[in-house]
Amino acid sequence: MENVVYVSAIDGERFGIKTARAEKVTKGNLSRVLEFCLNGKVSFLIGRCSAQDLDVAQAMEAQGFLIMDTQIYYLKDLKVGIPTMDSHPVNIRPVVSGEIEKIREIASDAFRGYYGHYHADPRLDKYKCDEAYVSWAVRSCLSKEVADEVLVAERDGDLVGFATMRLNNPSEGEGVLFAVSPRAQKTGVYRRLISSGINWCRTKGATKMIVSTQITNFAVQKVWVREGFEPLKALYTFHKWFD
Numbered sequence: 001m002e003n004v005v006y007v008s009a010i011d012g013e014r015f016g017i018k019t020a021r022a023e024k025v026t027k028g029n030l031s032r033v034l035e036f037c038l039n040g041k042v043s044f045l046i047g048r049c050s051a052q053d054l055d056v057a058q059a060m061e062a063q064g065f066l067i068m069d070t071q072i073y074y075l076k077d078l079k080v081g082i083p084t085m086d087s088h089p090v091n092i093r094p095v096v097s098g099e100i101e102k103i104r105e106i107a108s109d110a111f112r113g114y115y116g117h118y119h120a121d122p123r124l125d126k127y128k129c130d131e132a133y134v135s136w137a138v139r140s141c142l143s144k145e146v147a148d149e150v151l152v153a154e155r156d157g158d159l160v161g162f163a164t165m166r167l168n169n170p171s172e173g174e175g176v177l178f179a180v181s182p183r184a185q186k187t188g189v190y191r192r193l194i195s196s197g198i199n200w201c202r203t204k205g206a207t208k209m210i211v212s213t214q215i216t217n218f219a220v221q222k223v224w225v226r227e228g229f230e231p232l233k234a235l236y237t238f239h240k241w242f243d
């Protein structure tokens with residue numbers, strides 16, 4: 001059961017609410033997930049199911065879950081195509097020590113009022129929702145368990161964006177969390193970060209790369225399609241409150 005549903009210490013500390021997460025809810029485990037929460041006096045549950053399993057989504061709705069977002073995943077086959085090497089005034093390189101405060105600032109500016117599942121829940125404090133992304137970005141710089149690499153975008157000696165990268169297994173790389181400072185947005189920095197992320201996955205020996213986002217984040221999906229990613233799967237994120 002531990003793998004299906006678990007108490008999330010990070011969410012609990014952030015929101016001051018006993019929180020559980022179930023990343024793969026199915027018809028077969030839904031009642032056990034709910035039992036775990038009731039027995040463990042969980043107040044708040046974040047549950048995900050495949051967007052293809054509408055029967056599971058409807059069963060969750062019947063239990064009082066509310067939809068918060070739809071996450072869409074794309075995959076790029078790294079065995080085909082060649083690395084993109086477009087010229088751009090932004091230089092992409094690994095983060096170095098002493099740059100964490102800058103990462104914190106970029107994440108804080110870019111994710112203020114974002115539209116992820118935390119922000120969609122009116123019961124969660126909006127400032128703490130913003131902080132979820134900021135602390136994720138900072139932890140990515142500090143712990144290899146969170147990210148294997150953090151790439152930064154540097155323009156005229158100033159950091160204007162970052163990308164956190166993970167090797168999920170020897171063949172699969174993932175571009176996890178990306179942000180571009182509002183003052184540098186819409187100038188192609190994100191596209192540059194994605195193409196550098198692709199190259200990072202290739203140098204690690206991965207044969208595929210995955211990325212994901214909210215289905216309404218059209219800016220990033222435009223870039224992914226242009227860089228040769230294809231849709232892979234979608235997940236619904238639900239929240240359930242037990243009081």
Ligand SMILES: CC(C)(COP(=O)(O)OP(=O)(O)OC[C@H]1O[C@@H](n2cnc3c(N)ncnc32)[C@H](O)[C@@H]1OP(=O)(O)O)[C@@H](O)C(=O)NCCC(=O)NCCS
Pocket residue numbers: 110111176177178179180181184185186187188189190191192213217218219220222223
């Ligand atoms: C989404 C984000 C990373 C895009 O960064 P960016 O450097 O501005 O992106 P690019 O300049 O490479 O632009 C990519 C495309 O998206 C478009 N775009 C960028 N921001 C947009 C927005 N807010 N709304 C609509 N389209 C947008 C660009 O115009 C461009 O399309 P075009 O070539 O047809 O004009 C940036 O806005 C951001 O950090 N947002 C908040 C955090 C986030 O969404 N992170 C990604 C998910 S983890």
